[in-house]
Amino acid sequence: MSTDTTKRRLAGEAAGRTGVYNRSLIEASLDPLVTIAPDGKITDVNNATEKVTGLSRQQLMGTDFADYFTDPGKARAGYEQVFREGLVQYELEIRHGDGHVTPVLYNAWVYRDEAGEVVGVFAAARDISERKRAEEEIRKLNEDLQRRAAKLQASNRELEAFTYSVSHDLRSPLRHIDGFSKLLLEEYSADLPEEARRHLSRIREGTRRMGMMVDDLLNLTRVGRKELSMQLTGLSSLLEEAIRDLKPEMEGREIEWRIGKLPLVECDPGLMKQVFANLLSNALKFTRPRERAVVEVGETTQDGRAVIFVRDNGVGFSMKYVDKLFGVFQRLHRPEDFEGTGIGLATVQRIVHKHGGRVWAEGELNKGATFFFTLEAVASRPGESNSLPGGAA
Amino acid sequence: MIRQDVEILLVEDSPDDVELTLHALRQERLANHIEVARDGEEALDFLFCRGPYAQRSFGQAPRVVLLDLKLPKVDGMEVLREIKKDPRTRAIPVVILTVSRDESDMANVYHLGANGCVQKPVDFDKFRNLVKQLGLYWLVVNEPPPPAAFQAK
Numbered sequence: 022m023s024t025d026t027t028k029r030r031l032a033g034e035a036a037g038r039t040g041v042y043n044r045s046l047i048e049a050s051l052d053p054l055v056t057i058a059p060d061g062k063i064t065d066v067n068n069a070t071e072k073v074t075g076l077s078r079q080q081l082m083g084t085d086f087a088d089y090f091t092d093p094g095k096a097r098a099g100y101e102q103v104f105r106e107g108l109v110q111y112e113l114e115i116r117h118g119d120g121h122v123t124p125v126l127y128n129a130w131v132y133r134d135e136a137g138e139v140v141g142v143f144a145a146a147r148d149i150s151e152r153k154r155a156e157e158e159i160r161k162l163n164e165d166l167q168r169r170a171a172k173l174q175a176s177n178r179e180l181e182a183f184t185y186s187v188s189h190d191l192r193s194p195l196r197h198i199d200g201f202s203k204l205l206l207e208e209y210s211a212d213l214p215e216e217a218r219r220h221l222s223r224i225r226e227g228t229r230r231m232g233m234m235v236d237d238l239l240n241l242t243r244v245g246r247k248e249l250s251m252q253l254t255g256l257s258s259l260l261e262e263a264i265r266d267l268k269p270e271m272e273g274r275e276i277e278w279r280i281g282k283l284p285l286v287e288c289d290p291g292l293m294k295q296v297f298a299n300l301l302s303n304a305l306k307f308t309r310p311r312e313r314a315v316v317e318v319g320e321t322t323q324d325g326r327a328v329i330f331v332r333d334n335g336v337g338f339s340m341k342y343v344d345k346l347f348g349v350f351q352r353l354h355r356p357e358d359f360e361g362t363g364i365g366l367a368t369v370q371r372i373v374h375k376h377g378g379r380v381w382a383e384g385e386l387n388k389g390a391t392f393f394f395t396l397e398a399v400a401s402r403p404g405e406s407n408s409l410p411g412g413a414a
Numbered sequence: 415m416i417r418q419d420v421e422i423l424l425v426e427d428s429p430d431d432v433e434l435t436l437h438a439l440r441q442e443r444l445a446n447h448i449e450v451a452r453d454g455e456e457a458l459d460f461l462f463c464r465g466p467y468a469q470r471s472f473g474q475a476p477r478v479v480l481l482d483l484k485l486p487k488v489d490g491m492e493v494l495r496e497i498k499k500d501p502r503t504r505a506i507p508v509v510i511l512t513v514s515r516d517e518s519d520m521a522n523v524y525h526l527g528a529n530g531c532v533q534k535p536v537d538f539d540k541f542r543n544l545v546k547q548l549g550l551y552w553l554v555v556n557e558p559p560p561p562a563a564f565q566a567k
Contacts, residue, residue: 189513189514192513192534192536193428193431193513195536196431196434196513196534196535196536196538196541197428197430197431197434199536199537199538200430200434200437200538200541201430201434203538203539204434204437204538228536229536229537231536232535232536232537235536236536239515243515243517247517
């Protein structure tokens with residue numbers, strides 16, 4: 022035998038082996054593979070394509086590729102685009118003979134003969150049922166979440182509106198009780214026995230307390246309903262204003278103020294002042310038994326975030342009850358010791374939450390209390406106002 | 415000179431409120447002639463000299479109207495709108511007395527031309543003090559609009 026024929030035979034055998042090898046690869050693929058001629062007719066399929074369509078190789082060969090999809094128009098437009106652009110990825114749904122549908126992602130590209138002429142499209146499909154199912158699940162969960170959020174928001178609004186109208190409507194009869202009991206006391210005092218006058222005083226004290234609660238409750242709902250009007254604000258000046266407003270509560274008392282540097286922040290100044298007013302008023306109230314009250318306000322950092330704190334050397338509280346502090350109408354002291362409606366800290370919490378911040382407290386019985394709060398964005402330190410977003414207010 | 419004209423028109427539906435307000439005004443001896451309207455319609459009849467008040471004239475406007483917002487039939491906001499819309503009544507000072515501190519209500523009454531807005535406090539002493547100050551200001555301190563102010567131009 023000549024070496025030439027041997028070479029040719031070996032080459033032929035090698036080519037044959039490569040062909041078998043390549044064919045096995047194609048058949049072994051779990052992804053349905055198809056080749057399509059320029060006229061859209063199927064020229065080759067693999068095992069996976071037979072499975073996904075429920076049709077045999079013989080049935081598929083020479084038929085129109087587009088016929089096996091839920092949207093033949095899209096399938097046709099797809100391979101036409103491949104012929105034009107060389108490579109395209111697109112999603113289709115393959116219809117099985119028994120009617121069930123498999124969503125797939127097609128990765129299709131043209132293949133050429135030795136001369137470089139395009140002879141067809143090679144299209145590999147990837148079953149994306151799992152992904153589609155997951156996407157559908159996420160969509161459903163999202164929808165559900167949105168529905169729940171909307172419901173919650175609606176019932177919250179309803180609750181706020183209810184609280185508002187109730188506290189609003191309660192004020193009128195309360196005013197009448199207070200007014201007439203006062204007139205009774207003033208105009209018929211001489212005719213009333215001492216005990217009757219005492220009872221009347223109790224009635225008036227009751228209405229006064231209820232009036233404060235109603236007002237505080239109204240304020241709390243107003244805070245809840247109010248749109249924040251954000252402004253770049255120096256907390257120091259807000260604090261000063263709040264302290265000034267508390268002058269009457271400081272009369273005749275020895276109070277040492279330790280005021281640290283406070284930052285400029287983006288906040289609703291009206292509401293933020295309420296935060297200070299409430300925290301400082303508490304500090305003044307609960308230091309009343311102290312000969313010398315010490316109230317400290319400053320800024321510290323925790324986990325890289327700015328934290329504002331208000332500390333006092335007052336009667337403090339047991340950490341056992343720390344969870345109750347911020348609840349509406351929750352009080353840790355007897356009314357005859359420390360007056361209050363139990364709404365102040367709830368208001369503080371609502372305002373801080375509205376600002377995207379957090380508020381918490383630390384205390385020890387008889388050793389004072391510290392209230393901390395953060396705000397979403399501390400815009401700047403004093404003196405760095407040139408780096409402010411949008412310029413200084 | 416004794417003024418026979420109505421000095422204050424109190425527009426208030428609650429009899430309790432009427433009594434407490436009158437009591438406070440009398441105690442301070444601030445007003446001798448107070449007319450009370452129990453709803454918005456009555457208030458408008460009085461101010462626009464119609465119905466039972468047809469014999470009145472626009473020149474006899476009260477020195478001040480104390481107007482509650484929550485009223486039967488025609489509510490306070492509507493009464494205010496009518497008063498401030500008409501050139502014959504526009505000059506009458508109207509002070510809103512309300513239990514509401516609703517910001518949108520407040521904004522509305524000022525937009526409509528209210529001359530003041532006061533929240534009725536729960537505490538009667540505070541309320542009495544407030545009524546006294548109102549009376550003092552509108553009946554003593556304030557210079558009332560001259561008759562020409564009530565003519566349609």
